[in-house]
Amino acid sequence: MVMAEMFAELGSLAAGAMFLWAMFRQYFPYQLRPYIEKYSHNLVSFVYPYIQITVQEFTENSFRRKRSEAYAAIENYLSANSSTRAKRLKADIVKDSQSVVLSMDDHEEVTDEFKGVKLWWASNKNPPPMQTISFYPAADGKRYYKLTFHKQYRDLIVGSYLNHVIKEGKAIAVRNRQRKLYTNNPSQNWYGYKKSVWSHVTFEHPATFETLAMESKKKEEIVNDLTIFRTRKEYYSKIGKAWKRGYLLHGPPGTGKSSMIAAMANLLNYDIYDLELTSVKDNTELRKLLIETTSKSILVIEDIDCSLDLTGQRKKKKEKEEEDEESKDNPILKKGKEGESKESKVTLSGLLNFIDGLWSACGEERLIVFTTNHVEKLDPALIRRGRMDKHIELSYCCFEAFKVLAKNYLDLDSHHLFASIRRLLEETNMTPADVAENLMPKSISTDDPGTACLENLIQALETAKEEARVKAEKEEEEERLKAEKEGKEKEATAGEVKEKETSGEEVKENGVSALRENGVIPKEPPST
Ligand SMILES: Nc1ncnc2c1ncn2[C@@H]1O[C@H](COP(=O)(O)OP(=O)(O)OP(=O)(O)O)[C@@H](O)[C@H]1O
Numbered sequence: 313m314v315m316a317e318m319f320a321e322l323g324s325l326a327a328g329a330m331f332l333w334a335m336f337r338q339y340f341p342y343q344l345r346p347y348i349e350k351y352s353h354n355l356v357s358f359v360y361p362y363i364q365i366t367v368q369e370f371t372e373n374s375f376r377r378k379r380s381e382a383y384a385a386i387e388n389y390l391s392a393n394s395s396t397r398a399k400r401l402k403a404d405i406v407k408d409s410q411s412v413v414l415s416m417d418d419h420e421e422v423t424d425e426f427k428g429v430k431l432w433w434a435s436n437k438n439p440p441p442m443q444t445i446s447f448y449p450a451a452d453g454k455r456y457y458k459l460t461f462h463k464q465y466r467d468l469i470v471g472s473y474l475n476h477v478i479k480e481g482k483a484i485a486v487r488n489r490q491r492k493l494y495t496n497n498p499s500q501n502w503y504g505y506k507k508s509v510w511s512h513v514t515f516e517h518p519a520t521f522e523t524l525a526m527e528s529k530k531k532e533e534i535v536n537d538l539t540i541f542r543t544r545k546e547y548y549s550k551i552g553k554a555w556k557r558g559y560l561l562h563g564p565p566g567t568g569k570s571s572m573i574a575a576m577a578n579l580l581n582y583d584i585y586d587l588e589l590t591s592v593k594d595n596t597e598l599r600k601l602l603i604e605t606t607s608k609s610i611l612v613i614e615d616i617d618c619s620l621d622l623t624g625q626r627k628k629k630k631e632k633e634e635e636d637e638e639s640k641d642n643p644i645l646k647k648g649k650e651g652e653s654k655e656s657k658v659t660l661s662g663l664l665n666f667i668d669g670l671w672s673a674c675g676e677e678r679l680i681v682f683t684t685n686h687v688e689k690l691d692p693a694l695i696r697r698g699r700m701d702k703h704i705e706l707s708y709c710c711f712e713a714f715k716v717l718a719k720n721y722l723d724l725d726s727h728h729l730f731a732s733i734r735r736l737l738e739e740t741n742m743t744p745a746d747v748a749e750n751l752m753p754k755s756i757s758t759d760d761p762g763t764a765c766l767e768n769l770i771q772a773l774e775t776a777k778e779e780a781r782v783k784a785e786k787e788e789e790e791e792r793l794k795a796e797k798e799g800k801e802k803e804a805t806a807g808e809v810k811e812k813e814t815s816g817e818e819v820k821e822n823g824v825s826a827l828r829e830n831g832v833i834p835k836e837p838p839s840t
């Protein structure tokens with residue numbers, strides 16, 4: 313009964329308020345209305361001790377409509393912090409359909425706590441504008457988040473809480489994102505408005521530092537170097553350097569240079585930009601590619617010594633001039649040359665600027681990795697410290713590296729054949745790629761695949777040792793023959809010179825006696 317009375321009273325109150333509001337709108341002078349609204353706002357804020365901050369999903373300026381970074385970060389933050397508390401959630405699939413991320417649904421509210429202070433987040437949506445007949449799909453309403461907190465915590469919330477939310481949100485986005493492997497498009501593939509200088513696929517390489525075979529001390533040093541680099545944002549800005557680091561990986565083919573790049577990307581959770589230097593037209597295009605890369609990425613140039621003849625550029629130019637001269641009068645030759653003229657005009661100085669010039673500071677938290685099989689062929693300017701800060705040599709398989717491979721491939725920590733393998737590895741050079749190939753079980757039916765593979769490896773090592781011995785002998789023989797030949801040639805030339813000298817002396821002697829005969833020079837006194 314009491315309840316029913318209460319509802320009846322409430323109903324009449326609401327009806328009364330609505331009547332008053334309608335009267336106000338109809339009869340109150342239009343010019344005075346803003347003043348009344350302003351004072352009513354002031355009155356409400358005086359009584360209502362809470363502050364509200366809204367963050368719209370889209371920011372708009374006169375050029376374009378863009379999804380707000382702050383909104384995306386808050387969305388991620390709330391998806392991680394609210395999914396256990398909110399009752400209505402939206403599900404979305406990320407990471408290549410592998411996991412589901414839950415976020416707050418529209419018109420849902422959750423509470424959060426920061427340093428003992430309670431705050432409320434609400435997700436809302438403004439109704440869409442009036443529908444008109446349009447070619448485009450119907451516009452969705454404008455979403456926004458509203459944060460409410462007590463005004464006494466204003467400094468704490470504005471000063472640190474919001475920063476904390478954005479930072480956390482961005483970190484969650486990085487964790488959830490799908491990593492990408494980019495490669496540069498040739499410039500003829502950039503189509504007008506939709507031009508993109510890089511194309512990408514999902515990056516999924518299983519290599520990690522655990523599976524990488526190399527000495528554990530060296531591996532630890534590299535992992536430490538990378539992890540320190542990642543946390544050094546403030547340090548880099550303090551010393552006034554762009555937050556980037558260069559690595560030069562060098563060593564024979566099949567020693568794990570490309571695998572190490574994949575392991576680096578997996579360790580740091582970075583994207584990879586694999587730059588194919590030969591299809592970059594010129595230095596300007598190189599700069600454009602650099603600008604289009606994002607932070608938290610590894611920029612890779614593989615086989616830098618083969619990518620471009622950077623040191624031989626001048627020679628090439630001279631040769632080209634000669635060729636041009638030749639083809640001037642020959643129209644067929646000229647046509648052929650024009651077709652080939654797409655070759656890269658990237659210069660060494662362009663590349664040096666790319667690595668550590670002014671432009672290289674755009675974007676941050678970036679690694680630049682060069683790989684090469686012939687470090688001695690590279691220009692010293694290209695690999696000096698500061699450009700390539702860390703030089704890592706990946707070499708032939710040592711016993712420690714073999715043990716990593718045996719553990720990965722055969723699940724073996726020790727075996728009686730390890731001792732012979734150790735001795736053989738010390739005596740011969742075999743790349744980790746070859747060792748790994750021999751450790752792959754070749755048949756399913758073997759009872760003891762581990763022993764079979766190790767025996768295979770021993771055989772391969774012995775063959776390699778024998779081949780190396782034969783090769784060394786052959787080289788020695790060639791060397792000996794060459795030395796012999798050179799010796800003979802020297803002897804022959806020495807003989808010729810002596811002959812010439814003696815005949816020259818004779819001529820001289822004859823000349824002198826003739827002069828004496830003719831009394832031009834005095835005769836020699838008789839010897840006593
Ligand atoms: N250090 C290593 N640890 C583990 N696996 C390795 C290692 N080195 C080579 N491999 C194996 O050999 C294969 C080839 O290695 P990778 O492509 O990394 O060599 P690379 O040094 O980049 O050679 P290249 O100079 O020819 O590009 C890899 O797929 C990997 O399985």
Ligand SMILES: [Mg+2]
Binds near residue numbers: 569571614
């Ligand atoms: Mg490689």
